[in-house]
Amino acid sequence: MKRNLKSITYSLLIAALLPVAAFSQTKNSTKMTNEQTTALFPKGDKLPDSYFTGNAYLKPLLAKDKNNDFAMGSVTFEPNARTIWHTHPRGQVLIVTEGAGFYQEKGKPARAIKKGDVVNIPENVEHWHGAGATTSMTHIAITNYEGDTNVIWLTPVSQEEYSAANNK
Ligand code: MN
Numbered sequence: 001m002k003r004n005l006k007s008i009t010y011s012l013l014i015a016a017l018l019p020v021a022a023f024s025q026t027k028n029s030t031k032m033t034n035e036q037t038t039a040l041f042p043k044g045d046k047l048p049d050s051y052f053t054g055n056a057y058l059k060p061l062l063a064k065d066k067n068n069d070f071a072m073g074s075v076t077f078e079p080n081a082r083t084i085w086h087t088h089p090r091g092q093v094l095i096v097t098e099g100a101g102f103y104q105e106k107g108k109p110a111r112a113i114k115k116g117d118v119v120n121i122p123e124n125v126e127h128w129h130g131a132g133a134t135t136s137m138t139h140i141a142i143t144n145y146e147g148d149t150n151v152i153w154l155t156p157v158s159q160e161e162y163s164a165a166n167n168k
């Protein structure tokens with residue numbers, strides 16, 4: 001009798017806990033799904049190989065208009081993807097919204113950047129930005145115009161330059 005009561009009690013306990021376990025599992029997997037799919041902005045369209053090495057995507061957010069003398073977009077770099085070397089005639093601001101990667105000015109060591117970092121890029125400074133070799137990165141880019149020009153594209157970041165940034 002005592003044994004039966006004990007076993008019934010255990011059964012009840014297990015029966016009571018099972019839905020909790022199932023619920024918390026559902027909750028966790030929902031949370032993970034959300035983290036994977038609720039990026040701040042859509043990934044957008046693939047950027048051209050001529051100015052980007054690897055897979056990079058742009059979702060335009062704002063075009064230059066009568067009040068704002070800049071363009072704003074969300075750029076997503078898959079691992080290994082980066083811009084080529086370039087300058088901005090009136091500078092650029094980057095706000096990293098996801099992942100981690102690098103920003104490098106010519107002649108200086110690469111700076112590791114990650115979600116939450118803000119980079120203020122001076123005018124006419126040769127630089128590149130992009131993902132890490134094993135990490136993707138998304139940043140908002142706010143790029144000021146001088147007349148109709150907001151970027152001057154230069155030459156690709158070599159594999160040696162990119163590896164040096166990653167191995168530092
Ligand atoms: Mn730039």
